[in-house]
Amino acid sequence: MTEQKSQYHHGDLASAFMDAAIVRIAQEGVDKLSLRAVARDLGVSQTAPYRHFTDKNHLLSLLAQQGFERLAHTSFEASSHYQDDTFKALMALGLAYIEFAREHPQHYRLMFGGTIKRDCGETQVMKTSMSAFDVILQQATLGVERGDLIQQEPRLLARSCWAKVHGIAMLLIDGFYSELNAQQLNQLLMDMLWINLRGISSQLLPVTPPALN
Structure with missing residues (x-):
């Protein structure tokens, strides 16, 4: 987990969240999208999305x-x-x-x-x-x-x-x-x-x- 987290730079993580969110939306639709689920997909902490998205x-x-x-x-x-x-x-x-x-x-x-x-x-x-x-x-x-x-x-x-x-x-x-x-x-x-x-x-x-x- 630590190794996977370290691969993202500050700016890269925001882009990675957006890309991963689109994948989730394609699979499950907008209604089921959650920031925590996307964080799990990327292997980062559940608080990480809130550094980039309100x-x-x-x-x-x-x-x-x-x-x-x-x-x-x-x-x-x-x-x-x-x-x-x-x-x-x-x-x-x-x-x-x-x-x-x-x-x-x-x-x-x-x-x-x-x-x-x-x-x-x-x-x-x-x-x-x-x-x-x-x-x-x-x-x-x-x-x-x-x-x-x-x-x-x-x-x-x-x-x-x-x-x-x-x-x-x-x-x-x-x-x-x-x-x-x-x-x-x-x-x-x-x-x-x-x-x-x-x-x-x-x-x-x-x-x-x-x-x-």
Whole structure:
């Protein structure tokens, strides 16, 4: 036990707690998470978590912020490959967003699930969540300026895109789209975004909207 405790530096232990907490949440859900259980998983004293976290809600708040930061980074990286095509950038962003939710379902639910109390970090979580929204907003603004998208207020377009992608992500991790393969999921997202961003159903087009290469 002493040897295992000594492997953590002050800063490393906070990160280790967050990583171990995510593992526990994935296995048992948020409700059963406890700081003491995570401490046992790491082989450290039960008081060790309180050097870094006020309580469970403080830990959950930081985990949600971490999730939004990672989601923003993942989305931005995906969209950056299509700098000259707004629609493809938004498609790539949306698919990366959905894949993040599929790979980290419990973390994703924590980010959006309303688990964190108002007096325990919800305000900061909301601020951090906007970093993920801002990636969408940036593309929507650019698309309207270029004339790639319908001429609507970019923030409204971005919010509509976010709602659609989030809806697909939640339905997917809840098992409602389990029958869809990658190509079908791609087509579903494409159809929803095409209607939203072009103002026309893809079914009315002579050709299918452009897919990602």
